[in-house]
Amino acid sequence: MTAPVLSCRGIVHDYEGTPALRGVDLDVLEGEVVAVTGPSGSGKSTLLLCLAGILVPTEGSVSLSGIDLHALGERGRAALRRESMGMVFQYGTLVPELTGDENVALPLLLAGRPRREALAVARECLERLGVGTVGRTTAGRMSGGERQRVALARALIA
Secondary structure, eight states, rough: OOOOOEEEEEEEEEEEEEEEEEEEEEOEEEEEEEEOOOOOOSSHHHHHHTTSSSSOOOOOEETTTEEEEGGGGHHHHHHHHHHHOOOOTTTTTTTTBBHHHHHHHHHHHTOOOOHHHHHHHHHHHHHHHTTTTTTTEEEEEHHEEEHHHHHHHHHOOO
Protein backbone atom coordinates (compact mmCIF):
# COMPACT_ATOMS: atom_id res chain seq x y z
CA MET A 1 0.00 0.00 0.00
CA THR A 2 1.17 3.53 -0.77
CA ALA A 3 2.11 5.71 2.18
CA PRO A 4 -0.38 8.49 2.88
CA VAL A 5 0.53 12.05 1.92
CA LEU A 6 -1.32 13.38 4.95
CA SER A 7 -1.86 11.37 8.11
CA CYS A 8 -3.08 12.01 11.62
CA ARG A 9 -3.27 9.66 14.57
CA GLY A 10 -5.19 10.12 17.79
CA ILE A 11 -5.92 13.82 17.30
CA VAL A 12 -7.52 15.29 20.41
CA HIS A 13 -8.17 18.97 20.85
CA ASP A 14 -9.86 20.85 23.67
CA TYR A 15 -10.83 24.50 23.90
CA GLU A 16 -10.41 25.45 27.56
CA GLY A 17 -11.58 22.02 28.67
CA THR A 18 -14.36 21.68 26.08
CA PRO A 19 -13.59 18.76 23.74
CA ALA A 20 -13.64 19.55 20.02
CA LEU A 21 -11.89 16.42 18.70
CA ARG A 22 -11.55 13.02 20.34
CA GLY A 23 -9.07 10.57 18.88
CA VAL A 24 -9.34 11.32 15.15
CA ASP A 25 -7.37 9.10 12.76
CA LEU A 26 -7.16 9.96 9.05
CA ASP A 27 -5.03 8.99 6.06
CA VAL A 28 -5.16 10.82 2.73
CA LEU A 29 -3.44 9.21 -0.25
CA GLU A 30 -1.92 11.08 -3.18
CA GLY A 31 -4.66 12.17 -5.60
CA GLU A 32 -7.43 11.35 -3.16
CA VAL A 33 -10.21 13.87 -2.55
CA VAL A 34 -11.63 13.95 0.97
CA ALA A 35 -14.65 15.88 2.21
CA VAL A 36 -14.95 16.76 5.89
CA THR A 37 -18.65 17.02 6.68
CA GLY A 38 -20.80 17.25 9.77
CA PRO A 39 -23.10 19.52 11.70
CA SER A 40 -22.09 22.92 13.00
CA GLY A 41 -19.83 22.60 16.02
CA SER A 42 -18.74 19.03 15.27
CA GLY A 43 -15.02 19.92 14.94
CA LYS A 44 -14.57 20.17 11.16
CA SER A 45 -12.68 23.47 11.23
CA THR A 46 -10.65 22.39 14.26
CA LEU A 47 -9.59 19.22 12.44
CA LEU A 48 -8.59 21.13 9.30
CA LEU A 49 -6.62 23.67 11.35
CA CYS A 50 -4.78 20.80 13.07
CA LEU A 51 -4.07 19.09 9.74
CA ALA A 52 -2.63 22.34 8.38
CA GLY A 53 -0.43 22.83 11.43
CA ILE A 54 -2.13 26.12 12.28
CA LEU A 55 -3.51 24.68 15.50
CA VAL A 56 -1.47 22.30 17.67
CA PRO A 57 -3.65 19.44 18.91
CA THR A 58 -3.83 18.70 22.62
CA GLU A 59 -2.81 15.10 21.81
CA GLY A 60 -1.89 13.10 18.74
CA SER A 61 0.27 13.58 15.67
CA VAL A 62 -0.05 14.98 12.16
CA SER A 63 2.38 14.26 9.33
CA LEU A 64 2.66 15.56 5.79
CA SER A 65 4.73 13.40 3.44
CA GLY A 66 6.26 11.73 6.49
CA ILE A 67 7.20 15.00 8.21
CA ASP A 68 5.84 15.42 11.74
CA LEU A 69 4.25 18.90 11.62
CA HIS A 70 4.52 19.58 15.31
CA ALA A 71 8.20 18.69 15.53
CA LEU A 72 8.89 21.58 13.13
CA GLY A 73 7.85 24.46 15.38
CA GLU A 74 5.77 27.42 14.25
CA ARG A 75 8.25 28.77 11.67
CA GLY A 76 8.79 25.34 10.15
CA ARG A 77 5.05 24.71 9.90
CA ALA A 78 4.54 28.11 8.25
CA ALA A 79 7.24 27.32 5.68
CA LEU A 80 5.73 23.89 5.00
CA ARG A 81 2.27 25.41 4.52
CA ARG A 82 3.67 28.03 2.15
CA GLU A 83 5.57 25.49 0.06
CA SER A 84 3.40 22.36 0.21
CA MET A 85 -0.19 23.23 1.05
CA GLY A 86 -2.96 25.16 -0.55
CA MET A 87 -5.86 26.30 1.61
CA VAL A 88 -9.11 28.02 0.80
CA PHE A 89 -10.85 29.31 3.88
CA GLN A 90 -14.61 29.65 4.14
CA TYR A 91 -14.63 33.35 3.31
CA GLY A 92 -11.79 33.45 0.79
CA THR A 93 -9.43 35.28 3.19
CA LEU A 94 -7.58 37.53 0.75
CA VAL A 95 -5.54 40.64 1.50
CA PRO A 96 -8.13 43.33 0.62
CA GLU A 97 -5.56 45.96 -0.44
CA LEU A 98 -3.84 43.64 -2.92
CA THR A 99 -5.03 42.96 -6.47
CA GLY A 100 -6.11 39.52 -7.63
CA ASP A 101 -2.74 39.03 -9.32
CA GLU A 102 -0.88 40.01 -6.14
CA ASN A 103 -3.02 37.82 -3.86
CA VAL A 104 -2.42 34.79 -6.07
CA ALA A 105 1.29 35.53 -6.47
CA LEU A 106 1.80 36.00 -2.72
CA PRO A 107 2.96 32.41 -1.93
CA LEU A 108 5.49 32.57 -4.78
CA LEU A 109 6.75 35.99 -3.68
CA LEU A 110 7.15 34.78 -0.11
CA ALA A 111 9.14 31.82 -1.45
CA GLY A 112 11.54 34.24 -3.15
CA ARG A 113 10.37 34.04 -6.78
CA PRO A 114 10.97 37.23 -8.81
CA ARG A 115 7.94 39.55 -8.82
CA ARG A 116 7.52 39.63 -12.62
CA GLU A 117 7.64 35.82 -12.84
CA ALA A 118 5.27 35.31 -9.88
CA LEU A 119 2.72 37.75 -11.33
CA ALA A 120 2.86 36.05 -14.75
CA VAL A 121 2.15 32.65 -13.18
CA ALA A 122 -0.66 34.20 -11.11
CA ARG A 123 -2.31 35.74 -14.19
CA GLU A 124 -2.16 32.41 -16.01
CA CYS A 125 -3.78 30.63 -13.05
CA LEU A 126 -6.56 33.25 -12.82
CA GLU A 127 -7.22 32.89 -16.57
CA ARG A 128 -7.56 29.11 -16.20
CA LEU A 129 -10.17 29.63 -13.48
CA GLY A 130 -12.13 32.11 -15.60
CA VAL A 131 -11.39 35.21 -13.54
CA GLY A 132 -8.52 36.77 -15.45
CA THR A 133 -10.41 40.07 -15.52
CA VAL A 134 -9.96 40.56 -11.75
CA GLY A 135 -6.17 40.46 -11.89
CA ARG A 136 -5.85 44.22 -11.46
CA THR A 137 -8.84 44.63 -9.14
CA THR A 138 -8.28 44.86 -5.40
CA ALA A 139 -9.82 42.02 -3.42
CA GLY A 140 -12.04 44.45 -1.52
CA ARG A 141 -13.78 45.36 -4.81
CA MET A 142 -14.42 41.79 -6.00
CA SER A 143 -17.67 39.86 -5.74
CA GLY A 144 -17.84 36.93 -3.33
CA GLY A 145 -17.53 34.42 -6.16
CA GLU A 146 -14.54 36.21 -7.63
CA ARG A 147 -12.83 36.24 -4.23
CA GLN A 148 -13.41 32.50 -3.85
CA ARG A 149 -11.86 31.77 -7.26
CA VAL A 150 -8.89 34.03 -6.50
CA ALA A 151 -8.46 32.20 -3.18
CA LEU A 152 -8.60 28.87 -5.04
CA ALA A 153 -5.96 30.11 -7.52
CA ARG A 154 -3.73 31.12 -4.61
CA ALA A 155 -4.18 27.68 -3.03
CA LEU A 156 -3.26 25.93 -6.29
CA ILE A 157 -0.32 28.11 -7.32
CA ALA A 158 2.34 26.62 -5.05
